[in-house]
Amino acid sequence: MLTPELIREAHARIESFVHRTPLIQSGSFNEAAGRHVFFKCENLQRAGAFKIRGAMNKLLSLTNEERRRGVAAFSSGNHAQAVALAARETGTRAVIAMPSDAPRMKIAATRGYGAEVVFYDRQRDDREAFARGIAERESLVLVPPYDDYLVMAGQGTCALELLEDVPHLDALVMPCGGGGLFAGASTAAKAVNAKVRCFPVEAETANDTEQSFRRGERVCIPPPPTIADGMRNQAPGALTFPILQRNAEDVLTVSDDLIVEALRFLLFRCKLLVEPTGAVGAAAALFGKLPRNIQRVGVIISGGNVDPETLARLLPATSDDHASSMLK
Amino acid sequence: MLTPELIREAHARIESFVHRTPLIQSGSFNEAAGRHVFFKCENLQRAGAFKIRGAMNKLLSLTNEERRRGVAAFSSGNHAQAVALAARETGTRAVIAMPSDAPRMKIAATRGYGAEVVFYDRQRDDREAFARGIAERESLVLVPPYDDYLVMAGQGTCALELLEDVPHLDALVMPCGGGGLFAGASTAAKAVNAKVRCFPVEAETANDTEQSFRRGERVCIPPPPTIADGMRNQAPGALTFPILQRNAEDVLTVSDDLIVEALRFLLFRCKLLVEPTGAVGAAAALFGKLPRNIQRVGVIISGGNVDPETLARLLPATSDDHASSMLK
Numbered sequence: 001m002l003t004p005e006l007i008r009e010a011h012a013r014i015e016s017f018v019h020r021t022p023l024i025q026s027g028s029f030n031e032a033a034g035r036h037v038f039f040k041c042e043n044l045q046r047a048g049a050f051k052i053r054g055a056m057n058k059l060l061s062l063t064n065e066e067r068r069r070g071v072a073a074f075s076s077g078n079h080a081q082a083v084a085l086a087a088r089e090t091g092t093r094a095v096i097a098m099p100s101d102a103p104r105m106k107i108a109a110t111r112g113y114g115a116e117v118v119f120y121d122r123q124r125d126d127r128e129a130f131a132r133g134i135a136e137r138e139s140l141v142l143v144p145p146y147d148d149y150l151v152m153a154g155q156g157t158c159a160l161e162l163l164e165d166v167p168h169l170d171a172l173v174m175p176c177g178g179g180g181l182f183a184g185a186s187t188a189a190k191a192v193n194a195k196v197r198c199f200p201v202e203a204e205t206a207n208d209t210e211q212s213f214r215r216g217e218r219v220c221i222p223p224p225p226t227i228a229d230g231m232r233n234q235a236p237g238a239l240t241f242p243i244l245q246r247n248a249e250d251v252l253t254v255s256d257d258l259i260v261e262a263l264r265f266l267l268f269r270c271k272l273l274v275e276p277t278g279a280v281g282a283a284a285a286l287f288g289k290l291p292r293n294i295q296r297v298g299v300i301i302s303g304g305n306v307d308p309e310t311l312a313r314l315l316p317a318t319s320d321d322h323a324s325s326m327l328k
Numbered sequence: 329m330l331t332p333e334l335i336r337e338a339h340a341r342i343e344s345f346v347h348r349t350p351l352i353q354s355g356s357f358n359e360a361a362g363r364h365v366f367f368k369c370e371n372l373q374r375a376g377a378f379k380i381r382g383a384m385n386k387l388l389s390l391t392n393e394e395r396r397r398g399v400a401a402f403s404s405g406n407h408a409q410a411v412a413l414a415a416r417e418t419g420t421r422a423v424i425a426m427p428s429d430a431p432r433m434k435i436a437a438t439r440g441y442g443a444e445v446v447f448y449d450r451q452r453d454d455r456e457a458f459a460r461g462i463a464e465r466e467s468l469v470l471v472p473p474y475d476d477y478l479v480m481a482g483q484g485t486c487a488l489e490l491l492e493d494v495p496h497l498d499a500l501v502m503p504c505g506g507g508g509l510f511a512g513a514s515t516a517a518k519a520v521n522a523k524v525r526c527f528p529v530e531a532e533t534a535n536d537t538e539q540s541f542r543r544g545e546r547v548c549i550p551p552p553p554t555i556a557d558g559m560r561n562q563a564p565g566a567l568t569f570p571i572l573q574r575n576a577e578d579v580l581t582v583s584d585d586l587i588v589e590a591l592r593f594l595l596f597r598c599k600l601l602v603e604p605t606g607a608v609g610a611a612a613a614l615f616g617k618l619p620r621n622i623q624r625v626g627v628i629i630s631g632g633n634v635d636p637e638t639l640a641r642l643l644p645a646t647s648d649d650h651a652s653s654m655l656k
Contacts, residue, residue, distance in 0.1 A: 022350035024372060043599045044352060105596070264636070268433070271371045271601040271632035304599035308592070312643045315636055 002149050002156075002183060002243060004191030010057040010153040011160055017056045017089055021045050021158070023165045026270045033286045036296045038169070040162040043274050043304025047109070050158050050181060050302050051082035051145075057154030058143050059086040067092050072140040074098075074120075074131035077106035078230060078303050079145040084115035095140060097131040103229065103307045122232070123223060146180025147237035156184025162298050163192040171290065174300035175280040176200030176209050176251070177231045179240030181302060186247035189298075197249040197294065201284045203256060203277075206231040210251040212241060227256045227314075230277030230303065252290070254283040260314050262286050266301070273311075278303040330477050330484075330511060330571060332519030338385040338481040339488055345384050345417055349373050349486070351493045354598045361614045364624045366497070368490040371602050371632025375437070378486050378509060378630050379410035379473075385482030386471050387414040395420050400468040402426075402448075402459035405434035406558060406631050407473040412443035423468060425459040431557065431635045450560070451551060474508025475565035484512025490626050491520040499618065502628035503608040504528030504537050504579070505559045507568030509630060514575035517626075525577040525622065529612045531584060534559040538579040540569060555584045558605030558631065580618070582611040588642050590614050594629070601639075606631040 024039045042050035059071065070093030073083040080096045087094035094115040098107060099122035110117055120130045135142040144151060158181075159172060172189045176182045179200070186198035202209055206224035212235070220235040236244060244251075254262075259276050262283035266274045274282070281299045284290060290297065352367045370378035387399065398421030401411040408424045415422035422443040426435060427450035438445055448458045463470040472479060486509075487500060500517045504510045507528070514526035530537055534552035540563070548563040564572060572579075582590075587604050590611035594602045602610070609627045612618060618625065 019353070022352070024350070025347070027374060046355060048599060267601055268634070268636060271376060273595055273599040273601060306596070308596060308643055312640060315640045315643070 002152050002187055004187060006149065006153040007156040007160060007184060007188045010053070010150070011157040013060050014053060014056040014154060014157065018052055019045055020161055023162065024270070024272070028269045029265065029286070032265070035285065035290070035294065037285055038162070038166050038298045039282070040158055040298060040300045041272065042158055043272060043278055043301050047078070047081040047085045048303055048305040049078035049082065049278070050155055050300070051078045052085060053157050054151035054154035054180060055079065055082035055086040055143060056089070058148065058150045059090045059092060061150050062141060066141050070094060070138070070140045071143050072097070072131055072135040072138070073143045073145070074127040075145050077102050078305060080110045080115070081106060081113065081305070083143050084110045084113035087115060088113050095134055095138065097127060097134060099127070103305070103310065105307045106305055109305070146178035147239045149239065152180050152184040152240065154184065155181045156188040158300060159185035159188040160192070162300070163189050163196070166298065167193055168296060169193065169196050169298045170294045170296045171197045171199060172298045172300070173199045173201060173281040173284055173290065175228070175231065175277050175302045176202050177277070178233045179209060179236045179244050181300065182248070183240040183243040185300060187243065190247060198247050199249055199252050199284065199290065200244060201252045201254060201280045201289070203228040203231050203259060203280060204253045205256070207253050208234055209236045209244065210253055212236050213245065213248065213251045228259060228277040228280055230275070231280070252284045254280060254287065254289060258283045258287050263314060272301065273304045273306060274301050275303050275306045330480050330515055332515060334477065334481040335484040335488060335512060335516045338381070338478070339485040341388050342381060342384040342482060342485065346380055347373055348489055351490065352598070352600070356597045357593065357614070360593070363613065363618070363622065365613055366490070366494050366626050367610070368486055368626060368628045369600065370486055371600060371606055371629050375406070375409040375413045376631055376633040377406035377410065377606070378483055378628070379406045380413060381485050382479035382482035382508060383407065383410035383414040383471060384417070386476065386478045387418045387420060389478050390469060394469050398422060398466070398468045399471050400425070400459055400463040400466070401471045401473070402455045403473050405430050406633060408438045408443070409434060409441065409633070411471050412438045412441035415443060416441050423462055423466065425455060425462060427455070431633070431638065433635045434633055437633070474506035475567045477567065480508050480512040480568065482512065483509045484516040486628060487513035487516040488520070490628070491517050491524070494626065495521055496624060497521065497524050497626045498622045498624045499525045499527060500626045500628070501527045501529060501609040501612055501618065503556070503559065503605050503630045504530050505605070506561045507537060507564045507572050509628065510576070511568040511571040513628060515571065518575060526575050527577055527580050527612065527618065528572060529580045529582060529608045529617070531556040531559050531587060531608060532581045533584070535581050536562055537564045537572065538581055540564050541573065541576065541579045556587060556605040556608055558603070559608070580612045582608060582615065582617060586611045586615050591642060600629065601632045601634060602629050603631050603634045
């Protein structure tokens with residue numbers, strides 16, 4: 001079970017292995033958003049995303065015998081790098097199953113940490129079954145990207161730090177893919193301050209969690225087309241979803257266009273490189289998706305891994321940018 | 329005179345108006361540089377650069393009568409925005425002389441803070457005489473970009489914070505334009521730890537300070553062509569240069585190509601948007617310009633104001649990048 005205690009234990013376990021990322025405020029963002037926003041900058045985390053927190057917690061919790069055999073993981077990117085880095089730090093073998101169309105930089109970084117990469121076809125293969133097959137054949141421990149209490153507890157540590165720095169928040173907003181970050185972070189936040197309203201945010205076209213939340217049961221959608229490549233999962237997790245149902249105020253969505261505008265705002269005004277998935281929470285805060293009476297908001301910037309080619313495509317600022325026109 | 333006391337007073341005066349910027353470390357940067365580097369991230373400062381520190385200190389030190397009349401400044405960009413913002417914060421009128429080819433975003437931001445902008449021709453006009461003319465005609469107080477002890481003291485506060493966070497540094501490295509940042513920061517650093525070796529860094533083609541340092545007197549060069557637009561001054565300051573002569577271990581230079589590679593490294597690996605001028609110190613640390621026995625280095629990232637158009641031009645990563653080939 002995921003408890004605040006499990007998250008505090010995770011924090012003690014991993015804190016010498018991860019950065020305590022800075023909390024950054026921007027006057028121009030606050031002005032444009034009409035609220036006071038505190039960014040928890042997990043794009044400045046090791047391996048460029050919060051994922052190292054969960055991976056590190058999981059790997060440090062393995063038995064010596066398990067660690068000797070090694071681990072396997074499936075991921076479109078950041079989880080892959082995180083497991084690869086955590087494996088290197090603990091002297092463990094890692095085999096990572098990645099979609100063949102994953103960003104070039106993420107594949108290179110995963111290999112750079114010393115992991116073995118095997119590819120699956122995102123349209124055809126069931127990535128979980130694919131990875132399970134490898135794990136079973138080679139006696140590896142599977143490190144799930146979200147549906148695992150130790151992984152969720154690790155991810156939750158970023159909210160623990162955020163609430164330690166700023167306990168009085170009206171809301172906590174963050175991207176939601178499979179729901180591991182939300183499960184951990186909302187549990188941690190509510191343990192510190194029960195009044196914090198927690199909002200997972202999805203890309204509009206990848207709204208498996210929104211649909212599931214409305215329906216009251218997990219809904220599976222076709223492989224979603226969105227620029228937010230960390231949100232291409234087709235359903236919320238079996239273990240994360242009940243926690244989300246309990247802790248989420250509502251599930252918000254933003255269009256890919258607004259995600260890109262938020263990414264540009266964070267880059268040019270706040271000087272932070274944020275990947276599309278990582279900018280989804282900021283987009284919700286910037287473009288009026290939150291209830292009006294929410295004034296002090298923690299926004300988790302989940303990651304910053306963007307290919308140069310992808311960024312180059314996103315840069316050209318059109319003169320009719322919603323964001324630009326809001327600025328003086 | 330510039331004293332450590334003047335810098336401490338400046339810090340007390342301005343600290344509620346500026347961010348205490350985060351100190352950021354990057355494992356991949358350290359690995360590539362072969363040293364332990366602490367980035368003082370003034371690109372995350374208000375108005376996107378350290379310049380607000382000096383401008384704020386100067387404006388808060390004006391008499392009420394001076395503040396009523398208003399201020400004038402000349403600047404290729406960041407100083408302009410800083411004076412404009414400081415004037416807004418203190419309820420003062422600001423008139424800013426900018427070169428007609430200054431980055432579009434910097435002009436817009438300066439106006440956005442409520443300042444009046446007047447243009448001069450960088451190739452033809454003497455910008456200082458131009459600004460002095462305006463100041464005299466309209467009874468404004470001129471806020472020099474560097475040759476002023478209150479401005480230098482303000483800039484020095486960023487090193488005071490850096491050394492408070494990490495007192496045991498072998499060296500402090502930073503970009504050097506007119507020398508205001510170097511004068512203030514080296515004075516502050518040596519007051520905390522006299523053993524810190526201080527290195528100003530210039531773009532190779534804008535090496536007025538290097539030439540002056542070698543010659544032992546101020547040298548004036550033709551308008552220098554460099555991508556580092558904050559370094560296009562033609563000579564070090566009359567007041568900053570003697571301080572630099574006393575405090576500088578050596579003056580380092582880096583080519584525009586290495587500046588761009590460092591900028592890309594900071595962007596894609598460290599997730600920080602840094603302007604070319606701001607990346608010059610990082611370039612020196614990354615590409616072997618520092619003495620080998622220097623292990624713990626503070627690097628001041630001076631600013632992050634880059635036009636989207638400029639960034640788009642700098643992005644295309646060539647496969648033979650020096651930086652990329654150094655990375656696993």
